[in-house]
Amino acid sequence: MRKRTVYAWGVAILCFVVLMMVTPAIPQSQAYHDFADKRRFLGIPNMLNVVSNFPFLVIGIIGLVLCFYRNYFKLRLQGELWGWTCFYVGVAAVAFGSAYYHLKPNDARLVWDRLPMTIAFTSIMAIFIIERIDERKGTISVVPLLLAGIISILYWRFFDDLRPYALVQFLPCIAIPVMAILLPPMYTHSTYWLWAAVFYLLAKVEEAADKPIYNWTHHIVSGHTLKHLCAAMVPVLLTLMLAKRTIETERQSLLQIWKVSWKTKVRSNGSEEETASYAAVSVVES
Template sequence: MKKRTMSAWGSAILIFIILMIVTPTIPQSQAYHNFADQRSFLGWTCFYIGVAAVAFGSSYYHLHPNDATLLWDRLPMTIAFTSIMAIFVIERIDEHKGTYSIAPLLLAGLVSILYWRFFDDLRPYALVQFVPCIVIPLMAILLPPMYTHSTYWLWAAGFYLLAKVEEAADKPIYSWTHHIISGHSLKHLCAAMVPVFLTLMLAKRTVQTERISLYKTWKKGSEEERFEHSYSNVAVEETR
């Protein structure tokens, strides 16, 4: 048995050597590196860095709540906001423009934070924070997506808006719940759902074969539903 095994291995090695001699070389094609999907993932990287940093910045702020520590809470959130805007430009408008917009958007977010800190004026920061809340749902509905599962964007935006409402109603909610939970605490829970929805979207989505906006999809579905309803009514009347 051992002799047969050695013979089999010897034959296999001999065949391999002969094939290496008689067959042409197979060089690595440089086209291998020319991937079909070459989009930049820098936007998503910045977003998740911002989300991860919020945990540390927010914890630091809540240990000593004041303007100085609030800076470190808002800075990573601003990175996340501005990254999301760049991601939308990449995926809905133009890949190159969106990629080039990452640095200017991050810079705008940083400037808004520093402006608030030095001049005690929240107007630029309010724009950076609330413009995405309005623009992203509109873009998600009106612009044709590159990928499937676009409705997750709306869920994420909805939970973030709910978080802002809960933050504004911090003390009333604390009173309504008989001091069980405050609006600010609920705000953190709802805001935490934003990266959850977006992560689920990334895990599930595929490239959209036919790029149709959510608005057109809903409109088409509504028209088909009306047609089916009218057709069923006509069929019932004919049977009578």
């Protein structure tokens, strides 16, 4: 098993090195800082983009409290506690980092916006490894993944190259939904992971459509403000999942459950059609 782990890490590192060699650097576009909604209220510049981060603080604090208050989430493993603690710390810190950045958007402040988000991304990846692949490997991976995220931010800041950060951000967005569907879970309520992925995808769409949404809403709200609110739904959904879930006695992946459900539905529909056909023939004969 250890050899497989070493091989897996070796392949991953080799793929990363090759990717860095064959792809061009991605500098930070200064147009990114040009948000649609620049309105000032109560003396606060870009106010809606600033205050829309408040939900992150609320859900981050709630999550931290429930992690430690009489173990409300019933976290059985030390690695789970570390992972979820790092996640909620990152979520709460997003409120401060993103608000600080939006007060005066520039590259230097953007570091403090992206750093807590990266902590949340990488800790979630470690949690998923614990739940879906191997408890020990997932626990060991918490610190290396956090370091990888922090290094990706530093690499971007010093070399103006977003490739490592993009990999750290978007790889979990692809890997987590795929693993949620294909790998059997340790706990119930796995569909919450998929709903969280949907809201995050919606947030990225709103971020890309910042100015069009601002125009469509007649300058009431911008896409970036809505992006903050949708992104905050991710920790909200995961918190609900933690509060509701129990240990899964029959570990089946969502794909297996969907297959069984689909086959049952097909058989049920087939039986109904046969019954209806038989009843129609009986009526004609009588």
